[in-house]
Amino acid sequence: MLAIRGLRKTFGGRTVLDGFDLTVEAGEFVALLGPNGSGKSTALRCVVGLETPDGGSVSVDGNAAMVFQKIHLVGRRTALDNVCSGALGRLPLHRSVFFGQDVREEAVRCLDRVGLADRVLERCARLSGGQQQRVAIARALCQRANVILADEPVSALDPQAAVQVMELLVELANDGLAVVAVLHQPELARTYAHRIVEMGAFA
């Protein structure tokens, strides 16, 4: 589902990734661990095109969505609008000024999937951190992603919200998505991940 081969990336002469490989199958939840600066975020950002790799290949069977530690929703907009914006990639510009009924229905189903069907019209800034992260996951679902890359999805959350989000990610993997999550707590990785990949640091 996701295959990364020999990924290389340098920032101004500093090698961050030097031949990184990772394969994730559909239905698999992989946890990515490693010290600060080992290139975990950079690897994920290369997969979704937020960074351009210097070498190597990335192949995604379908499309990849990303979930961020800082969540990155538009706080002033409703949960529904934020989730609808996941569909932008497949909408022509003239149909993306106001979202059509079909997109809105799909977005409501995505919000229902993450357990937030009752908060559809709430402004995101008024939701708790854990709820916001689940809205961000719903946005990834509305993107119809088959691969979800989560960069420290629970680092900013309290333990209870973190557990909810981790359980949600595992369920999505069990439903057939390929999920990669960068984690900083090894216990969470051991509890939830099907497989743990350690990244070393390049000094």
Place this chain on the structure above:
Amino acid sequence: MTMAVPKRRWPSSTVWIVAAVAVVVHVLAWQATEFSPAALIAGWEGMADFLAESLPPDLSVLGKSLEAAVTTLYIGLLGTTFSIPFALLLALLASRATTSAAWAQQAARAVLSFLRSVPDVVFALIFVTAVGLGPFAGVLALVFHNTGVMGKLWAEAMDESDRGPRDALRVTGASGPQIALHAVLPTVMPSLAGLLLYRLDVNVRSSLVLGLVGAGGIGFLINQSIKLFRFDEMVTHILVVLLLVVVVDQASGFVRKRLGA
């Protein structure tokens, strides 16, 4: 172990040169503007005469004055409103948050800085020759100048918007215009509205000055009173101007505070 301590560098020779040039320029400016406190003191009688002539204000022109003040307000209003579409389009093109093509950014910035650097009074003089004396020339002048100023302020507000939501939408495959529509604009809308009200406030005051060069409104009446040496009329107009400015300033400030911008 001893470490090399950097030498004290201040004041350096650059500082001395800058200071010397500044002094020379100020002396030249003093001479060129015939700056003279003595003339101000000697001329106080002239001011006293002027005040004596202008008081009490001639309130018989109050009706005409208020009417013209409303015209001035309308010039400022239309000048601001009609510049919205142009300012928005240019700001979207000029901001690096919404436009990635460097040439498009540069082109939009060049247009904005041209419109901004031509003072509205100069635009007014140009448009007076095109459409004749009157408020319409004032509206056109404000539309042009305000597009430049407001477009730049808006572009800066967009530049400062958080990069995260933009990246998040880029990952979904959204195009530049879609990201502008769904990440940038919703985020910066309160700032844009606040800047719009601030510009409305400034433009109403500018339209007074535009009146002085023939673009209608109460500025035009002030100009006429001066030409006819009717200083008592002029004082009435000026009181009305003060009222107008205070009302607009307070109203705009109140709404901006409610917006939290």
